[in-house]
Amino acid sequence: MTAPPGEHAWWDEGVLYQVYVRSFRDADADGVGDLDGVRERLDHLAWLGVDGIWLSPIHPSPNADWGYDVADYRDVTEGYGGLAAFDRLVADARSRGIRVILDLVPNHTSDRHPWFLDARTGRDAAHRDWYVWADPGPDGGPPNNWLSVFGGSAWEFDERSGQYYLHQFLRQQPDLNWWNDEVRDAFDAILRFWFERGAAGFRIDVAHAIIKDRELRDDPFLPVEDGKIPDPRAFAQEAEIYSHHRPEVHRVLRRWRSIADAYDPRRVLIGETWARDLPDLARYYGDGEGLNLAFNFAFATAPFDGEALTTVIGATERALGDEAWPLWTASNHDIGRLASRWAEGDDARIRCALFLLVLLRGTPVLYYGDEIGLCDVAVPPSQRLDPGTRQDGSGRDDGRTPMIWTSSRGHGFTADDVEPWLPFGSGHRAVDVQRDDPDSILSWCRAVIALRRSREELRRGGQSPLDAPPGVVAWRRDLGGGLRSIVAAANVAATEARVTLARGPVLLATDGVDTGARDEVVALPPWGCVAVELPADG
Ligand code: GLC
Numbered sequence: 126m127t128a129p130p131g132e133h134a135w136w137d138e139g140v141l142y143q144v145y146v147r148s149f150r151d152a153d154a155d156g157v158g159d160l161d162g163v164r165e166r167l168d169h170l171a172w173l174g175v176d177g178i179w180l181s182p183i184h185p186s187p188n189a190d191w192g193y194d195v196a197d198y199r200d201v202t203e204g205y206g207g208l209a210a211f212d213r214l215v216a217d218a219r220s221r222g223i224r225v226i227l228d229l230v231p232n233h234t235s236d237r238h239p240w241f242l243d244a245r246t247g248r249d250a251a252h253r254d255w256y257v258w259a260d261p262g263p264d265g266g267p268p269n270n271w272l273s274v275f276g277g278s279a280w281e282f283d284e285r286s287g288q289y290y291l292h293q294f295l296r297q298q299p300d301l302n303w304w305n306d307e308v309r310d311a312f313d314a315i316l317r318f319w320f321e322r323g324a325a326g327f328r329i330d331v332a333h334a335i336i337k338d339r340e341l342r343d344d345p346f347l348p349v350e351d352g353k354i355p356d357p358r359a360f361a362q363e364a365e366i367y368s369h370h371r372p373e374v375h376r377v378l379r380r381w382r383s384i385a386d387a388y389d390p391r392r393v394l395i396g397e398t399w400a401r402d403l404p405d406l407a408r409y410y411g412d413g414e415g416l417n418l419a420f421n422f423a424f425a426t427a428p429f430d431g432e433a434l435t436t437v438i439g440a441t442e443r444a445l446g447d448e449a450w451p452l453w454t455a456s457n458h459d460i461g462r463l464a465s466r467w468a469e470g471d472d473a474r475i476r477c478a479l480f481l482l483v484l485l486r487g488t489p490v491l492y493y494g495d496e497i498g499l500c501d502v503a504v505p506p507s508q509r510l511d512p513g514t515r516q517d518g519s520g521r522d523d524g525r526t527p528m529i530w531t532s533s534r535g536h537g538f539t540a541d542d543v544e545p546w547l548p549f550g551s552g553h554r555a556v557d558v559q560r561d562d563p564d565s566i567l568s569w570c571r572a573v574i575a576l577r578r579s580r581e582e583l584r585r586g587g588q589s590p591l592d593a594p595p596g597v598v599a600w601r602r603d604l605g606g607g608l609r610s611i612v613a614a615a616n617v618a619a620t621e622a623r624v625t626l627a628r629g630p631v632l633l634a635t636d637g638v639d640t641g642a643r644d645e646v647v648a649l650p651p652w653g654c655v656a657v658e659l660p661a662d663g
Contacts, residue, residue: 135224136326136393136417137450138584139176140483140574141490145458146181146205147191147546148527149493151539153206157546158527158538160201160210164217166530169556173496173567174574177224179328179395181458183211187237189297191511191525192228193330194235198315208322215323224325226393231312232331233298241299248286255311257291257302258283259341270343271368275512279368293334293368295512303336303377316384326385326393329378332409332416333398336374338367370401375408378415385417393417395452403437403444410449418452418488425455429467429474431596431617438485438598439590447587451487456495461515461524463492465501472498473652476569476635477615480654483573484613486588486602491570493528497559498566502526502550510547522547529553569635576633576656582611597622597649601659613656616649623648632656 150162160183170178182192185202192202201211215225234241243252259268259280267280268289273296280289281296291300301308316327344367378394385392398419400406409419421441427433441451455463455478468474475498482489493499501523509520526547530537532555539545559565577583586602593599596618603610611632616622625646631638637650647655 133585134391134393134417135176136488139488140174140577141177141179141488142170142175143179143457143490143492144181145493145525146183148525150528154540154543156539156543157204159204160206160214164214167217167221167223170223171221173571174578175223177226177325178218179226180228182228182230187235187297189295189512193230194295194298195230196235196237199318225323226326226328226395227319227324228330229327230330231301232335233292233294233300236297236299245283245285254305255302255308256299257337258288260288269341291337304339309377309380313384316381320388320392326395328395328397330397332378332396333374333400334369336371336377338371342367344368370405375411375415378409379411382414396420403440407444407449410445413448418450420454421452424453425460429478429617431598434481434617435598442588451485452490453482453485453487454490455482456492456524458525459521461501462499463495464498470500472566473635475566477617477652477654479570480573480615481598483577484583484656485600486586496567496570497529497554497556499529499553502548504548508548526550529555531555531557572633580611582609593624594622596620597624599624607662609661610659611656612659614647614649615654616652619651621648621650626657627659629658629660632658
């Protein structure tokens with residue numbers, strides 16, 4: 126059982142929503158989304174019940190990694206409307222009670238960032254030590270065995286200076302040197318710049334790996350067969366003890382937290398934390414002095430299976446304890462969409478996934494399109510634009526295709542005579558159709574969020590697991606002190622299940638759950654869900 130937290134920030138109680146800006150809404154009809162487009166859809170987000178949006182990177186970028194290669198941290202790319210569009214968005218969002226969270230990319234810059242252009246001019250350059258440089262290894266090759274997430278060595282040779290620079294991602298994304306105090310100062314100023322401009326916080330890219338082993342020691346990789354460079358995705362994260370997961374990162378996070386906490390209202394820091402295990406994830410919260418929220422990829426990448434989810438939810442609760450607040454997501458621009466990953470496009474499964482995300486103790490982060498059950502689009506290899514591939518070989522573009530607002534040719538994303546930057550795919554059910562249909566995924570998603578918004582137990586209550594047959598995730602949310610509580614059960618399985626829940630009014634249920642005069646045993650159809658209120662001391 127975890128107790129309700131003593132203090133409640135808006136991001137604990139609220140619902141967050143990731144906007145992949147390029148694909149959300151294209152206001153200027155050039156085939157690419159923009160910030161005025163996001164502004165035009167704020168009413169949809171307010172209607173849905175969203176409290177905060179996280180925008181994928183909006184800065185000027187050569188787009189080698191679609192904005193995650195930043196060329197200027199203090200500007201907004203003209204393609205998205207520049208700084209003025211950001212100001213308009215923040216103002217209009219604020220008037221609807223929606224906060225705007227930015228994506229901070231501190232691990233690396235673009236190779237076209239002025240800092241790197243200078244660093245490259247020679248060993249004595251003012252910004253040389255802002256990046257990670259090293260002499261060749263004894264054989265003249267890379268300084269150590271670290272691998273790029275996108276494949277191959279993480280080191281690129283620089284002819285001019287005869288040294289290598291580190292890039293955990295593309296060679297166009299040189300890693301910053303977080304041992305350098307000037308880098309730390311520069312980012313302090315970047316945080317303040319955006320906080321003062323109205324940003325409600327940051328999602329921090331690669332928060333688990335911004336600082337590297339100072340001695341650049343080899344990672345203890347599994348044996349390399351036939352001298353081949355191994356695929357980094359094949360390695361357990363435990364192997365990456367020097368290139369990732371350095372304990373020194375927590376000092377940097379604490380430093381940012383003290384900056385964020387100094388604002389009124391406080392600003393939120395959310396980490397992209399590919400932690401090694403759940404106790405490791407808990408450390409990113411730093412006993413209340415680190416991140417406010419940390420992405421839980423053990424949950425997001427678990428199979429959609431009641432037993433697996435019960436295990437990971439229980440382990441999360443145990444690791445995070447009463448003080449740290451979990452974050453639940455199952456889709457993003459890297460891993461793809463829950464409607465495909467977890468549900469194979471099946472409505473009942475999508476409903477079940479949304480029920481879990483929104484009603485578990487913690488903050489849900491929906492990815493744009495989750496609310497309509499948008500599936501990934503199989504973008505043919507010839508049309509792929511992104512350099513990354515997922516573990517199964519599919520491209521990350523598949524989960525980044527444009528939002529489907531209407532059934533017209535441009536789907537309300539762009540003008541009907543404009544080609545979108547990525548294909549729409551087919552077979553989707555648009556927002557406007559689903560809005561008018563009480564049985565749609567969108568109506569369900571809104572109802573689950575509305576339930577959360579209306580009940581303090583769900584927004585801020587503690588949680589305890591309930592006994593349930595295999596396949597059923599069942600839990601109780603309450604504020605302690607014998608007050609009223611809510612129990613919820615989700616049958617994350619393809620077979621019917623019977624679960625014993627105390628008697629009380631049914632607050633929400635999927636079709637097929639008997640919500641009439643029932644006894645304490647509820648029959649849940651495959652993927653069926655129910656939330657029941659228990660009176661005080663029930
Ligand atoms: C994060 C982003 C991903 C990007 C990478 C490098 O994992 O989510 O999209 O490619 O960082 O910035």
